[in-house]
Amino acid sequence: MSETLFEKIWKSHVVKEKENEPSLIYIDRHLIHEVTSPQAFNGLRIDKRSVRRPDLTIATVDHNIPTTDRSLPILDETSSIQIQTLETNCKDFGIKLFGKNSKNQGIVHVIGPQLGITLPGTTIVCGDSHTSTQGAFGAFAFGIGTSEVEHVLATQTLWLEKPKSFEIMVNGKRKNSFAITSKDIILSIIRQIGTDGGAGHVLEYRGEAIFDLSMEQRMTICNMSIEAGSRAGLIAPDEKTFDYLKNREFTPKNYDELVDDWNENLHTDSNTQFDKSFTINVDQIAPQVSWGTNPSMVCDVTQTIPFPEEFGNGVSNQIKSAEKALAYMDLKPGTPITEIQLDRVFIGSCTNSRIEDLIDAAEIVKGKKVSPNVRAMVVPGSQMVKHEAEKLGIDKIFIDANFEWRESGCSMCLGMNPDILKPGERCASTSNRNFEGRQGVGGRTHLVSPVMAASAAIAGHFVDVREWC
Amino acid sequence: MEKFTKVTGIITPFDKINVDTDQIVPKQFLKLVQKTGFGKYLFYNWRFEDDGTLKKDFILNNEKFNGSKILVTNENFGCGSSREHAVWALKDYGFSVIIGTSFADIFYSNCFKNGILAIKMPKDFVESLFTYEGNLVVDLQNQEIIVNNTKENFEIKQDKKRRLLDGLDDIDLTLDSENIIESFEKNRTIPSII
Numbered sequence: 001m002s003e004t005l006f007e008k009i010w011k012s013h014v015v016k017e018k019e020n021e022p023s024l025i026y027i028d029r030h031l032i033h034e035v036t037s038p039q040a041f042n043g044l045r046i047d048k049r050s051v052r053r054p055d056l057t058i059a060t061v062d063h064n065i066p067t068t069d070r071s072l073p074i075l076d077e078t079s080s081i082q083i084q085t086l087e088t089n090c091k092d093f094g095i096k097l098f099g100k101n102s103k104n105q106g107i108v109h110v111i112g113p114q115l116g117i118t119l120p121g122t123t124i125v126c127g128d129s130h131t132s133t134q135g136a137f138g139a140f141a142f143g144i145g146t147s148e149v150e151h152v153l154a155t156q157t158l159w160l161e162k163p164k165s166f167e168i169m170v171n172g173k174r175k176n177s178f179a180i181t182s183k184d185i186i187l188s189i190i191r192q193i194g195t196d197g198g199a200g201h202v203l204e205y206r207g208e209a210i211f212d213l214s215m216e217q218r219m220t221i222c223n224m225s226i227e228a229g230s231r232a233g234l235i236a237p238d239e240k241t242f243d244y245l246k247n248r249e250f251t252p253k254n255y256d257e258l259v260d261d262w263n264e265n266l267h268t269d270s271n272t273q274f275d276k277s278f279t280i281n282v283d284q285i286a287p288q289v290s291w292g293t294n295p296s297m298v299c300d301v302t303q304t305i306p307f308p309e310e311f312g313n314g315v316s317n318q319i320k321s322a323e324k325a326l327a328y329m330d331l332k333p334g335t336p337i338t339e340i341q342l343d344r345v346f347i348g349s350c351t352n353s354r355i356e357d358l359i360d361a362a363e364i365v366k367g368k369k370v371s372p373n374v375r376a377m378v379v380p381g382s383q384m385v386k387h388e389a390e391k392l393g394i395d396k397i398f399i400d401a402n403f404e405w406r407e408s409g410c411s412m413c414l415g416m417n418p419d420i421l422k423p424g425e426r427c428a429s430t431s432n433r434n435f436e437g438r439q440g441v442g443g444r445t446h447l448v449s450p451v452m453a454a455s456a457a458i459a460g461h462f463v464d465v466r467e468w469c
Numbered sequence: 470m471e472k473f474t475k476v477t478g479i480i481t482p483f484d485k486i487n488v489d490t491d492q493i494v495p496k497q498f499l500k501l502v503q504k505t506g507f508g509k510y511l512f513y514n515w516r517f518e519d520d521g522t523l524k525k526d527f528i529l530n531n532e533k534f535n536g537s538k539i540l541v542t543n544e545n546f547g548c549g550s551s552r553e554h555a556v557w558a559l560k561d562y563g564f565s566v567i568i569g570t571s572f573a574d575i576f577y578s579n580c581f582k583n584g585i586l587a588i589k590m591p592k593d594f595v596e597s598l599f600t601y602e603g604n605l606v607v608d609l610q611n612q613e614i615i616v617n618n619t620k621e622n623f624e625i626k627q628d629k630k631r632r633l634l635d636g637l638d639d640i641d642l643t644l645d646s647e648n649i650i651e652s653f654e655k656n657r658t659i660p661s662i663i
Binding site for chain 2: 022053147226415
């Protein structure tokens with residue numbers, strides 16, 4: 001019988017199943033951070049339970065951690081308590097922690113692949129919705145709630161209803177593969193299928209335009225699967241996948257054997273029917289800019305802010321929500337995107353903070369200066385990314401251009417640390433969510449690619465980055 | 470977990486689409502290390518002015534809905550971040566039933582782990598509730614919602630129903646199968662991380 005890649009991974013992880021009931025699924029990798037885990041460890045303590053497989057679990061601090069000098073104490077007391085709580089929990093339960101001063105610290109979805117912890121064909125969970133990032137390696141990787149974190153800690157399994165399969169066929173060739181990025185591809189997809197288009201489904205991205213992408217670009221695509229309502233999105237592994245994971249710090253010793261097996265099995269069989277299918281062609285894709293307060297409210301950089309009626313297409317709820325979004329964003333329909341003036345630029349987050357993102361952004365910035373009206377910052381996704389960038393001299397390019405060059409963490413993607421927007425500030429951000437107040441109460445977020453953010457920082461407003469390269 | 474019983478009372482109509490969990494509990498309140506006390510942060514930025522006074526036009530601040538245990542929402546409620554804090558806040562505030570046309574996957578799953586019954590209903594029915602001011606009865610045992618003496622049935626997976634009605638602990642249930650987990654582990658080929 002022909003099967004999808006997802007079905008194969010699912011089947012090989014079923015511990016127990018019964019018709020019309022959820023299946024008990026084995027979890028190969030459990031990643032933990034400070035925000036969604038303390039209540040789970042408390043639960044274990046109350047019931048006198050232990051962590052079943054500490055050897056399949058790793059932890060890091062990313063959400064709360066300041067991106068300024070790490071030798072200084074953390075001033076926010078509640079952040080500091082949450083970080084200390086994780087340190088205590090990891091010590092008490094025997095879990096490996098990449099803490100504040102570790103060379104491996106970083107955003108959990110960035111370090112997983114960098115350390116070779118993320119592997120094809122595995123099940124990976126984390127109490128964070130952007131765990132879907134790691135689906136780029138052909139894994140079933142998805143975000144879970146804190147109760148589920150506790151469940152995985154105690155049992156290394158989860159009860160899950162089997163999601164349906166959704167094929168996203170990405171055809172064609174980008175006209176300017178430097179200026180048109182994988183961020184523009186995924187924003188175009190969400191713009192069309194909507195923020196709940198993938199609900200109840202696992203997305204599989206396929207087609208020549210996907211396999212044309214590097215591993216880091218593929219991660220950007222899978223990362224935003226959750227913004228289309230899908231808990232997970234994945235891409236079949238190929239030579240690029242196997243090369244990426246080779247010789248990483250935690251790459252398994254029997255890696256070559258595993259690769260042989262993955263090569264043979266981890267793909268969707270030909271002629272397999274998906275439950276749902278969507279096709280997009282990337283030939284004509286332009287740089288994308290979000291204008292509203294959810295990631296489907298997006299347009300081309302060459303367009304103008306849409307009228308709510310036009311966006312809502314006759315659906316009253318959609319029209320209402322577009323009106324509310326434009327009021328929050330303080331934008332008028334008909335305004336060209338390139339006339340939107342910016343106060344802040346943020347290059348970072350689990351969507352776009354990897355070394356290739358920084359190399360590309362630096363290419364735009366080189367020899368130029370940030371507009372005097374803009375405060376711009378670069379937050380590498382991990383200490384490993386930061387050190388690699390510094391080895392390449394990229395930090396100097398950003399610093400010379402008046403960007404702030406920071407330590408690694410989630411930072412202004414969600415502003416749990418001191419990196420936040422002030423009320424009314426407008427930001428071009430390479431992150432994943434433009435929700436109200438996401439980057440700071442009253443802050444206004446426009447989602448874009450790293451090269452679009454970099455060019456906007458220089459110009460002080462959005463520009464069509466294709467004209468710059 | 471407490472056993473779920475029949476809920477009777479007025480509803481809070483909240484006619485909005487794509488309400489994300491960043492709105493349900495903003496990030497500045499995710500730093501607590503316990504599960505309790507999140508009710509005061511529910512919809513914080515929509516509920517309070519900068520000086521901490523109540524925003525008059527926000528639905529939860531309408532005294533008419535004080536004590537309501539049933540929230541009626543529109544499509545894709547709870548999208549975005551996986552934060553279970555959103556569900557802890559709704560529960561702590563007093564909601565034990567949420568009726569909507571659709572829910573985001575992780576949020577929906579989180580509800581049932583915390584004794585909240587999330588019910589998916591057809592659009593017409595949900596929209597009729599937005600203007601309904603009487604009492605509603607939500608009867609999980611019989612899978613029905615009673616409006617004006619009219620019964621509307623709802624669908625729910627039987628395992629979710631059973632776990633809510635019995636207040637069962639998921640981990641206890643799973644550990645009953647520990648021997649099966651052990652034998653599964655013996656055949657695994659994916660090595661440990663460390």
